[in-house]
Amino acid sequence: MGQIAFGGDYNPEQWPREVWAEDMRLMRGASVSMVSVGIFSWALVEPRDGEYDFGWFDEVMDNLSRNGIAASLATMTASPPPWLTRKYPEILPVLADGTRMWPGGRQAYCPSSPAFRAHATRLVRLIAERYRDHPALALWHIGNEYGCDTPACYCDLSAEAFRTWLRARYTTVDALNEAWSTKFWSQRYDDFAEVLPPRTVPAFNNPSQQLDFARFSSDEILGCLLAEKAVIRELTPNVPITTNFAGYSHALDLRRWAEELDVVSFDSYPEPFDPRAHVEAGLTYDVYRGARGGQPWLLMEQAPSAVNWRERNAAKEPGQMRLWSWQAVAQGADAIMYFQWRQSRGGAEKFHSAMVPHAGPDTDQHRDIVALGAELASVPEIVGSRPDNDVAVVLDWASWRALELDAHPSSDVQQLDALLAHYAPLFTANIACDVVSPADDLSSYRLVVVPNLYLVSATDAERLTDYVRGGGHLLMSFFSGIVDESDRVHLGGYPAPFRDVLGLRVDEFRPLDAGQVLPVELVGQTGGATLWSERITLEGAEVQGRFTDGSPALTRSEFGDGVAWYLATRPDPELLQTLSEHVAARAGVEPVLTGLPKGVQAARRGDFLFLLNHNPRPSTVDLDRPMTDLLSPGSAPAEHVELVARGVAVLR
Incomplete structure (x- = not known):
């Protein structure tokens, strides 16, 4: 337009x-x-x-x-x-x-x-x-x-459509049985006609069935859009x-x-x-x-x-x-x-x-x-301009769905909570980032942050490993690399697909109780940790932080030309802020603008610098060179910007 x-x-x-x-x-x-x-x-x-x-x-x-x-x-x-x-x-x-x-x-x-x-x-x-x-x-x-x-819908029409979707995915009922681990709890199917959506049952639903039904439901709703899109493309292709x-x-x-x-x-x-x-x-x-x-x-x-x-x-x-x-x-x-x-x-x-x-x-x-x-x-x-960021945060929809199924070590581990916990320190430090899929090309990023990747394919795990091998810096948080695309555990010790790149083995999950706080020291700073802890055996990684019992809470592993960090707990926000900035600096990542007052966001989009004052009070921003505020016509280039409470400046 x-x-x-x-x-x-x-x-x-x-x-x-x-x-x-x-x-x-x-x-x-x-x-x-x-x-x-x-x-x-x-x-x-x-x-x-x-x-x-x-x-x-x-x-x-x-x-x-x-x-x-x-x-x-x-x-x-x-x-x-x-x-x-x-x-x-x-x-x-x-x-x-x-x-x-x-x-x-x-x-x-x-x-x-x-x-x-x-x-x-x-x-x-x-x-x-x-x-x-x-x-x-x-x-x-x-x-x-x-x-x-x-x-999602669980009616008989949806059940039949689900069976059609499963036939296309697995071809044979034997392949479905293998993917769904149906030998557990006598769930083996002899025919696709026996399969239902994960309706209300006396105990836990089969997790692989739940995961596939979530995939199906997204695809089935998308089918409604695609049916309408086909008509629109035919009549108005441009x-x-x-x-x-x-x-x-x-x-x-x-x-x-x-x-x-x-x-x-x-x-x-x-x-x-x-x-x-x-x-x-x-x-x-x-x-x-x-x-x-x-x-x-x-x-x-x-x-x-x-x-x-x-x-x-x-x-x-x-x-x-x-x-x-x-x-x-x-x-x-x-x-x-x-x-x-x-x-x-x-x-x-x-x-x-x-x-x-x-x-x-x-x-x-x-x-x-x-x-x-x-x-x-x-x-x-x-219009049309884009940012050019050095940091990527990984989010995968299949992993998100699988992570939040029932019968896990802790129901407190939730994808958006993990995502926001690792995104917020970057935002606060004015380090701009992209949110990417593990299947994306990661080679242009200096730092890749993985808040959680519970479910990961062998291909995506190798892609992340290659990223580090090629010189990238990776920060991965706990309960990642645990299961495959069918929610079956990767054997060989947790997290099996990432053991080599991380240089460690997780021997036991030790989730924390609600409200429980463990003292922890990370990169020379002390604080509290909640939600999760693990027992780690080192296989080449160096300890960069410990729980008070001396067991590792943070590790660093040099792998190929890059570095992989692993965080085995959820530090408090101040400590996670310190860790995030520490790792980013060592990856060569710089903020959009340095020296900003707390609560002021700086963002770049093409040739434009945006300053956004999220404070209910005025703030002054010092620039690295004179710039003109496009929202103040007639103003002269200046090295300082005065932002009113909740004020905005757009600089070229």
Whole structure:
């Protein structure tokens, strides 16, 4: 589009036509350049099976084009209309315990339902045929927040689809039995027809079955997107395609989904009550930027202020909406959009803030929107630029799923907790990083951090080993390299695939009790450790930190031309900060900018340096050379930047 897209979900069907003209006037005044339309319009454009009313939507699209506003056009299939589930009740999804979900909310469909897919693709074909040449059409928005409310279905239709998926994966039932270790607990299958989804059972479900069902569920939901994508590609081959992800979880394999999109979109809702929410948001932005190898992404939804779905819904502090929007841009976003344009009068999200609140445009909330829109429109040259980072943090979806299955040494070991624990020290030190897959090319990074890689294939383990052998620096944390792709333990002593590169063997896991803290010393600093400890036998590694009983807590191993560190516990944040900076410095990694006040984030994106003051007080930043703030037109180059509370500067 040649600029940072700015706008939000536009739902004019919720309002009488006399409001639509005001919408266009206000959008022009707010520098709105793109809106998402039609997301939940299925029941209105097809009020009865096979009967269509696109007249009102034609008017919406025409209004947008006349006012120079691009449409991120939804396929309208995010929630089936009530008539569809009444006519085909088998569409309704089923939980693991057999409970059937009902209409009245959203996403009430089984992704394996032939009836749902047939009616969805029929609708998409009509929409694509009708609007493929419309001047407002800029982007296809398939579905909406897939898997957010229905991440899996356990009905009989899903069971049969699961069997089909398993036949394609394993070919023979003997191969499935081997992968699933079905000799345990007399679970051997004689025919694929005997296999079910991991429904509610008297004891633990088979972990390999659970892992494969998670893979299947992600693929099956993706199949819904692919069915619609095929129609869109046929009719509009040159219009890019996206879908917006709701946060991120192990339900949908983001890396696999991103392969099928032209651009990744994400809905971001940090918690205003959390003083460190921007750190977790930063991690999320890096995850989504990494999904397509560093390509810019679209912030498709955020809240101007409060949301409606938490137990306590905090309003954003003055300046916080602008600050968090610019943080997204600094970390790769080429669009800043909201849910939604005009705040709903009724429905479940009526208390979710909007670009035009219930009180109307004469409000601070709307004035802040107008100011941000103008600001973003003033710097189109940022679009398309990318960071160039020296550090990668590894995240693998299959490992994430397997790590959080039951019957493990400690249920406290969780993937996002581990990821954030190792990401936060880098963020705090203003060391920018990419979030990558273990299957990615790692050779360009000075440091690779592996917070946890419980499940790893032999190929990926060798790739990480080769990275160190070739001169890379690796920091790996505990309970990694434990099982293969089928959740079967790698034999030969933990962590078998990494024993050589780490120079050690883990003899016993010793998880800690809730609240238990072990004194620990790492790289000359003392502190506390929680969550986990291990008994380690050295096989060439050097001890760099110990528990108070003298056993190793941190090791360093020289391997080939590189170095591998291994951390056998979870240090407290201050100690992990010290360790992370110590390892990064020895890998030759430098922060984006040195000498920054605490709470000020620096991020580079191409030729642009972003300074973001996450403090509720002013901060002064010293630069290494004079620079000009693009957000302060007419200002002279300076060696110092004065940031107001929650202030932002964009420097060339």
